[in-house]
Amino acid sequence: MASPHHIVTLVGSIRKESFTLKIANAFAKLAPASLKLEVTTLHGLSFFNQDLEANPPADWLAFREKIQKASGVLFITPEYNRSIPGVLKNAIDVASRPYGKSSFLGKPTGIVSNSPGPLGGVSAAKHLQNILPGISGPILGQPEIYLTAVGDAFNDKGELVKEPLQKVIQQYLSAFAAFVDRQIRASAGA
Ligand SMILES: Cc1cc2nc3c(=O)[nH]c(=O)nc-3n(C[C@H](O)[C@H](O)[C@H](O)COP(=O)(O)O)c2cc1C
Known part of the structure; x- marks a missing residue:
């Protein structure tokens, strides 16, 4: 079997007990064999500041490189x-630059x-649907x-235990896996 597509999964909350992080971990666990989700939190990513663009901080460069190396992105x-x-908007701003060279392009x-x-x-x-297309x-x-109603969806270990949510996530992941595959084949001209 071909190696799985590497998907950078950006988590929009940096809260320690974040539901979003727990959901991202559930996505990683439920992903089909064709996808490998790398759960990526945004702690410590420094603020975008246009003054620094000519000499970008190392953390911006590392973040951009991580996106560039991925086969896809899941927000x-x-x-x-x-x-x-704001942490997620900041990450998008960082990865969208330099102008015309967004790290997200094509993913x-x-x-x-x-x-x-x-x-x-x-x-x-x-x-996000407004921000991202360009x-x-x-x-x-x-x-x-x-x-919806994710507040009581997890057990003490932070694992997703609400079955209807698991089902919806699995359905989404299966559609996303097919979409990623289609897009990658199309861009390879296959
Ligand atoms: C500043 C702030 C604004 C919020 N605004 C909304 C909102 O507009 N709609 C909503 O459904 N929940 C809102 N919430 C509640 C969040 O959905 C809730 O705190 C959630 O747990 C945050 O995600 P996390 O658990 O991944 O940190 C807000 C929470 C905060 C702290």
Whole structure:
């Protein structure tokens, strides 16, 4: 079998007990054999500052390189004030530069939102759909995935135990795996 596609999975919360991180870990665990998800938190990524662009800090370069080496990108985000958290926007800004050379370009992309509330962070996901198209690769449009009521979905070890959520995640991952495969074949001209 071919080696799995490496998917950088960006976690939109840096909270220690983050539901988003637990969900990202569940995605990594439930991923089909054709995908390997690298769960990536954004602790310590320094603020984007255009003054530093000519001589970028080492952490920006390492972050950009990580994205560039990946076969795809999966965003998993909570919703802050009807949008994405600042740490995630900062990471997008860092990886989107230099102008015209976004590290995300060409990478098949997935968007997943979640919330302990009833709307599943849909506004954050919609904002990502606005932000990304000019600087990313193709974005999987269907199925959409907004994970609701995640607050009681985990056991003491942080593992996802809510079966309906597991099912939705598996369905999404299987569509995402097929999408990544299609996009990679198409860009290779196969
Ligand atoms: C600053 C802030 C703003 C928030 N705004 C929203 C919101 O607009 N919609 C929503 O569903 N939840 C909102 N929440 C609740 C978050 O969904 C909740 O805190 C969630 O646990 C954060 O994700 P995490 O567990 O991955 O850290 C907000 C939380 C914070 C701290």
